Amino acid sequence: MAATMPRVTRWPAVRVFEHHVMVYRRTWRGSIVTSFLSPVLFLSAMGLGLGTLVDANNPGGIAGVTYLVFLAPGLLASSAMQTAAFESTYPIMSGMVWMKTYEAMVTSPIAPRSVVFGQLAWVATRLTIVASVFLGVMFAFGAATFPSALIAVPFAVLTGLAFxxxxxAFSATQKNDTNFNAIFRFGITPLFIFSGTFFPVTQLPIYLQPIAWLTPLYHGVALSRGAALGTLDLPTALIHIGVLIAFIAIGIAASLVTFRRRLVS
Amino acid sequence: MLLRLFPIIPFGSRRAGRLVERNVWVYRHGWLIIFSGFFEPLFYLLGIGFGLGKLVGSVNGLTYAQFVAPALLATAAMNGAIYDSTFNMFFKLKFAKTYDAVLSTPLGVGDIAVGEVAWALIRGTLYSLGFMVVIFMLGLALSPWALLAVPAAMLIGFAAAAIGTSCTTFIRKWQDFDMVFVVTLPLFLFSATFFPITAYPDAIRILVEFTPLYRGVHLIRGLTTGQIEPMLLVDCLYLIVLGLIGLAIVSRRLKFLLLK
Amino acid sequence: MPNEPRPALIHARALTKRFGEMTAVDAIDFDVAPGEAFGFLGPNGAGKTSTMRMIGCVSPRSGGTLEVLGMDPDHDGPAIRARLGVIPQQDTLDMELTVQENLWIYARYFDLSYAEARERSKELLEFVQLQDRAKDEVQNLSGGMKRRLTIARGLINEPDLMLLDEPTTGLDPQARHLLWDRLYRLKQRGVTLVLTTHFMDEAEQLCDRLVVMDKATIVAQGSPRQLIERYATREVLELRFPQGVQETLNGKLDGLADRIEHLPDRLLLYTPDGDAAAAAVHDRGLAPESVLVRRSTLEDVFLRLTGRTLIE
Structure with missing residues (x-):
């Protein structure tokens, strides 16, 4: 009778991940160029160009280092955030509405929860690529010490996943992409500018600082900067990591609900 | 002679306004998107101009916020026009087939080209007006000439929309948009936006001086800081010529794409 | 001169369209008279849509003459389009707008005032039975509703000539019949209809006259009845044999029909009298699994003229 037993897909989330890899094999060229070019351009313009002005005005450095060295790890965490935000908005809309690839998946033995985990595994992979390229550029600019700064890569991946x-989870509830603009304009962009990437959060008005502590990017920047500068101590690191993991856990729990509601109803 | 080079200007006259109407209708549903676009340069001004500005100190005798505000206006004008004329237009061209529907009415290709560029311009002007109000309120405008910064930003928007639209007509798939990013990011970062052009070695400085966004930043910064000089007219001329070249390419390419 | 025929709305001679090396439309001649429903029939890739696009003034012709409403599409595009109603193969509605806004802005493209636009769109929404959905967003409509909205949109300028490219492809039977009914009413009002289709029943229902296109040329033209008389017999006898038997019939059916067509799953015998032919089959000792006598349709004409190979 074994021959007639239906075969249930093993490791369904891995199959979802495979789908993303297969698509990326067609589209990676442009994204590799941008993930390399973006740190090179930002570090030379803001780190070197603007940095000359900042350093001349602050002989003691920012947090004790040159502006380039201060800025680079912050940008690393920010670019992880931006990559993650992008990968979790438009591609989800495509899977649910535009191309309905997720709908196609759940007509096979793959369940919505596997779509969630496969998608996250894929975002983690993308984040690893982006963060590694970014860190490579930082080494080339002399903005981080090899090899101790390598720990910044998993920190960046964690930061990205927290977004x-x-x-x-939110994207899976949307019918079209109009609200994504709001996420980027009122979420991602202000975080990029105010969460300690370009200047220490202590520069913000005192009443805004607690708000910054609540955002995942603040903790991501703190971890990434601590790793690059070698100033991280274990207890603070654990607190930052704990906050990021909390965001990830809540996000996964919410995704399991919203993906199921959207795909099986 | 000029009419022969740019035949669409008399061609796409009154009817082009209909396409603008269409976009107004669409955005009545998504007014939040338009409204939100105003905040992006504002965040940059507060964060970079004032937050980071404390670390930078003064630049060429200006506070950093005074220095960076006109550049942010110029880049906002460019980015807004580019976004509308690339992503949005590509969607209408390839997926929504909006223009195929338009072309089965008395409207022609020239009307589409002029209408879309005009719409991008109107949107950009709204943003520029809003941003200029903020600049005046924060005391970052040092001269009454700053009032002219709005029409100057319109020129930047016009050039960017025309060039952006003409690039869109060459784009085949979404991944090609990485190229848009590859061009606009360096313009954003290196057009004397965040630090003065004197920071560059001579060879690079001359190169930067030939780029469109630098001309735009130079123009608006001249107006808001009251450093009026003949070079500002060259800036205007540069942007106008660039825009007209873009428009000519657009109408030719659209004819090729839509009237097969 | 009262006996002179009314001038044709569309007049084409040696009309040709080339895309590089490929000839999509190869020197075709046709005329469409005012008030008639004229159909282009043909398999995919036969050149129907290219012809429609040339008539719609969105595709410059590569050769020949073409007059639409007495004007030349090359020079008078906007003036011609002002009097056309176009229903494209794929709906090109503005998904971001509501149903009535789609009609309003389209009316504006034709230079109607907002007052006119409102009034006309109200009438048209009733005509296509969408009045209850006027304020809905288009993306929430069913396929049939979208199609009806596209028809209403094409009528907003009260066109003299409607171009319909596969108007009912992809619709369910109810939606198709509703659309046919609306198109028939338009025809009664004197609107000239030009349509392409590959549904034979649609062509028989709607068209006074049609041309069959294949491989960029016109292979036949006439009314549906004329075409059936010319290219098919009055009746068709369909025979289905048990698996494997059909191949062993060589010659056993000779002389029973004007023409015999071998399909993979059945035989078609074209004959003036199907019942007589069926009796003759039994007389020869053959025992088909099923026997069906039916009247010839345009489908028989179409398949005879354009062949049975799948064209993509």
């Missing part, structure tokens, strides 16, 4: 999980 990806909640945002994809």
């Amino acid at each position: 990806a999980a909640p945002i994809q």
